[in-house]
Amino acid sequence: MSDYIKSSPYFFRIIKISFVALTLVLLLFAWFIPAPLQGPADISHVPNPSKSAWFLMWTQELVSYSSLMVYLILALGLVFILLPWLPVSPPAEEARWFGKDQKIVNLMTLFSFIGIVVLTVIAMYFRGENWSFVFGF
Amino acid sequence: MKRDDDFVKEFIKHLFPRVVLRGNLRLTYTFCLGGLAFTAFLILMTSGALMLFYYQPATHGAFESILYIENSVPGGWYIRNLHRLASNVFLILLFLHTLRVLLTGAYRKPRELNWLIGFGLLCLALFEAYTGYLLPMDQLALWATQTGMNLLGTLPFGELLRSFLVPDDVGQPMSLIRFYVMHIALIPLSMLVLCMLHFYQIRKQKGVLPYL
Numbered sequence: 001m002s003d004y005i006k007s008s009p010y011f012f013r014i015i016k017i018s019f020v021a022l023t024l025v026l027l028l029f030a031w032f033i034p035a036p037l038q039g040p041a042d043i044s045h046v047p048n049p050s051k052s053a054w055f056l057m058w059t060q061e062l063v064s065y066s067s068l069m070v071y072l073i074l075a076l077g078l079v080f081i082l083l084p085w086l087p088v089s090p091p092a093e094e095a096r097w098f099g100k101d102q103k104i105v106n107l108m109t110l111f112s113f114i115g116i117v118v119l120t121v122i123a124m125y126f127r128g129e130n131w132s133f134v135f136g137f
Numbered sequence: 138m139k140r141d142d143d144f145v146k147e148f149i150k151h152l153f154p155r156v157v158l159r160g161n162l163r164l165t166y167t168f169c170l171g172g173l174a175f176t177a178f179l180i181l182m183t184s185g186a187l188m189l190f191y192y193q194p195a196t197h198g199a200f201e202s203i204l205y206i207e208n209s210v211p212g213g214w215y216i217r218n219l220h221r222l223a224s225n226v227f228l229i230l231l232f233l234h235t236l237r238v239l240l241t242g243a244y245r246k247p248r249e250l251n252w253l254i255g256f257g258l259l260c261l262a263l264f265e266a267y268t269g270y271l272l273p274m275d276q277l278a279l280w281a282t283q284t285g286m287n288l289l290g291t292l293p294f295g296e297l298l299r300s301f302l303v304p305d306d307v308g309q310p311m312s313l314i315r316f317y318v319m320h321i322a323l324i325p326l327s328m329l330v331l332c333m334l335h336f337y338q339i340r341k342q343k344g345v346l347p348y349l
Contacts, residue, residue, distance in 0.1 A: 026222055040275060053266065089242060
């Protein structure tokens with residue numbers, strides 16, 4: 001038991017500090033970053049390109065290559081859900097970043113997450129009329 | 138009043154483990170990402186609850202009520218800014234928390250149930266953000282939601298799901314009220330329950346590595 005310490009105060013102190021810090025940061029930045037608001041919804045005025053919410057843009061970008069890409073997204077989601085049951089990593093013995101006993105998972109995770117970020121950036125900044133590639137900064 | 142305070146304090150204490158491994162409290166292991174995400178969630182619930190006093194979930198009225206919140210309600214523009222900012226930060230924190238859990242192997246057995254709960258929470262958070270996107274009923278809201286629905290249509294059984302979510306058209310009375318009910322009640326309540334289960338699992342798995 002020598003490696004164990006009581007949650008109160010050690011763990012709770014970290015929780016409290018992170019809670020207060022994030023709350024203050026959000027309260028401060030909310031003062032300066034306005035929530036977007038465009039004109040009233042009008043079904044007769046279709047924007048070109050019509051973009052989804054930022055957190056779904058990576059899927060929109062993927063599906064723009066082929067509608068079959070939706071199955072890639074589903075397959076990837078399924079693989080991640082089932083990860084604990086797949087023979088790619090044994091039960092963990094130590095809390096460690098980039099454990100050598102789960103190399104495949106590390107690679108797959110990095111590839112997927114970097115992919116999501118890159119696709120989101122492309123969709124957000126480099127897609128113009130009719131979803132054509134543009135330098136949009 | 139003191140007894141109430143004690144009860145809340147004890148309840149919160151019991152959600153968390155009594156002892157933790159010293160090494161797992163180092164900042165570079167978790168970066169407190171899960172706790173930070175939960176903080177953002179609490180801010181979202183608070184700011185969202187305040188906006189409920191003025192928001193009208195009606196096709197002709199939603200946009201005007203947002204303008205009213207922005208221009209006439211004291212501090213309304215600030216609460217709306219806070220809600221929007223917190224929602225973006227919430228999703229980014231969940232994204233990073235998931236990344237951390239995967240790269241530290243914290244999803245592995247015997248913590249597989251908590252991995253499933255967390256994955257469910259991530260999906261619900263995305264759905265919560267999506268349903269909230271429509272509510273202001275501005276051009277951005279309408280067309281982002283419309284595009285999201287088109288994406289949904291490409292999924293297997295997507296059309297079925299779409300016809301449930303949007304029985305009329307995006308932004309029309311029935312779809313708006315469905316998005317509203319899901320956004321302010323069904324999804325956040327489900328998330329709250331799953332969050333409690335998520336924390337309880339951490340407590341229950343005391344001593345299991347990786348821990349947090």
